[in-house]
Amino acid sequence: xxxxxxxxxxxxxxxxxxxxxxxxxxxxxxxxxxxxxxxxxxxxxxxxxxxxxxxxxxxxxxxxxxxxxxxxxxxxxxxxxxxxxxxxxxxxxxxxxxxxxxxxxxxxxxxxxxxxxxxxxxxxxxxxxxxxxxxxxxxxxxxxxxxxxxxxxxxxxxxxxxxxxxxxxxxxxxxxxxxxxxxxxxxxxxxxxxxxxxxxxxxxxxxxxxxxxxxxxxxxxxxxxxxxxxxxxxxxxxxxxxxxxxxxxxxxxxxxxxxxxxxx
Numbered sequence: 001x002x003x004x005x006x007x008x009x010x011x012x013x014x015x016x017x018x019x020x021x022x023x024x025x026x027x028x029x030x031x032x033x034x035x036x037x038x039x040x041x042x043x044x045x046x047x048x049x050x051x052x053x054x055x056x057x058x059x060x061x062x063x064x065x066x067x068x069x070x071x072x073x074x075x076x077x078x079x080x081x082x083x084x085x086x087x088x089x090x091x092x093x094x095x096x097x098x099x100x101x102x103x104x105x106x107x108x109x110x111x112x113x114x115x116x117x118x119x120x121x122x123x124x125x126x127x128x129x130x131x132x133x134x135x136x137x138x139x140x141x142x143x144x145x146x147x148x149x150x151x152x153x154x155x156x157x158x159x160x161x162x163x164x165x166x167x168x169x170x171x172x173x174x175x176x177x178x179x180x181x182x183x184x185x186x187x188x189x190x191x192x193x194x195x196x197x198x199x200x201x202x203x204x205x206x207x208x209x210x211x212x213x214x215x216x217x218x219x220x221x222x223x224x225x226x227x228x229x230x231x232x233x234x235x236x237x238x239x240x241x242x243x244x245x246x247x248x249x250x251x252x253x254x255x256x257x258x259x260x261x262x263x264x
Contacts, residue, residue, distance in 0.1 A: 014048045023233050028241065029255040030231040034222035037162055037198055044229045052228035057203040058216040059224055060184075062163070062191040069188065074218035077181060084182035088146040091186035099142050099158075099208055100127050102150035107169035122167075130155065139163075141187055143179035152179035155186060161197035163187060184219065230254055 003047045022030055030049070034041045036057045044051065060069060070078055072100050104124045131138050131192035137159050143152040154168030170180055203226055217223075232238045233257075241257040242249035249256045 004153045011043050014043050015046045015049055018237060019231065019233060022231075024127070028232070028234055028237055030229070030233065031254060032229040034227045034229055036226045040228060041227045044231075048231045048232050048233060052230065054088050054208065055251065056204050056213060057224045057228045058201045058213070058219040059222050060188050060199040060201065061222055062196050062199050065192065066185075066189055069185075069192075069220065072221055077218040080178045080181040081185055083178060084143075086108065087177060089177070089179055089182060090144050090153070091183050093139055093190070094142050095131055095140050097128075099140055099153070100124050100131070102142060103140055103153035103155065103169070104128060105211075106150065106153045106171050107167060109172045110169035113172060127155070138166075139187075141183055143183040145174070145187075145262050151177050152183055154180070154183060156185075156199075158191075158196070161195070162190050163196055164201070174226075181219075188219075195219070202226075206261050211238055254262060 020029075032044075037059060041051055062069070064072075070081070101124055104122070104127055108121065114216065127140075131140060137157055139156045139158060141154050141156065142150045145151050151174035152168070152170040155166045157164040158167055165184075168180060168183075184199070184201070186200070191199055201214070201216040201219060204210040238255070238257070239249040241253075242251075243261070245257055247259065248255055253259070
């Protein structure tokens with residue numbers, strides 16, 4: 001049963017039950033990220049829930065063989081794959097300490113290139129913890145040059161036939177190699193071989209239709225809708241919580257009482 005196949009009364013009853021359980025647990029606010037491939041947003045269309053704006057995301061249908069996937073991809077994407085073969089790049093699933101260190105370096109260099117805030121940064125210990133905690137559901141992939149140096153690396157989560165891109169980066173000196181595109185294609189091909197359904201690449205920065213979304217769009221034409229779901233379960237307590245830390249309860253950031261500057 002999908003959210004689209006149930007009637008309005010059932011959806012309203014579900015939303016009311018969900019809000020009731022949250023209230024009983026003294027939960028003040030709800031913020032959900034709805035996965036585009038597992039869309040449940042239509043279960044939260046009644047009060048106190050509100051749906052955020054739709055943001056496009058990209059997914060590659062890995063049930064299709066490589067030839068069909070590449071035929072649907074952009075010409076730029078196909079050129080990048082041919083270039084990777086000429087450069088002798090190789091791709092592998094690798095959870096070794098060396099691969100974790102290489103991923104961390106690639107990722108941090110990419111974040112520095114884009115002047116990302118400190119909240120986006122991580123270290124080797126955190127990467128190792130992600131892989132160790134999620135076990136078989138997390139995969140670290142690396143792209144190596146012929147000399148063995150990792151040029152690009154990425155972490156993916158995998159469950160129920162969906163491969164979800166999580167984090168990735170490329171070594172600054174190797175940007176011109178374009179190693180990330182063929183790395184993703186290697187992951188897609190492995191997914192095809194083991195019977196997965198989708199490689200979900202996500203969308204643009206902050207859900208925008210930007211250069212990142214267009215880059216991902218070169219892999220495949222399939223688009224999906226990402227939405228957030230919000231709810232304030234006790235409006236009076238919500239306003240009080242925001243004012244207690246000197247913040248306007250009506251500000252656009254949600255929840256209004258949270259800010260990294262105050263450590264809350």
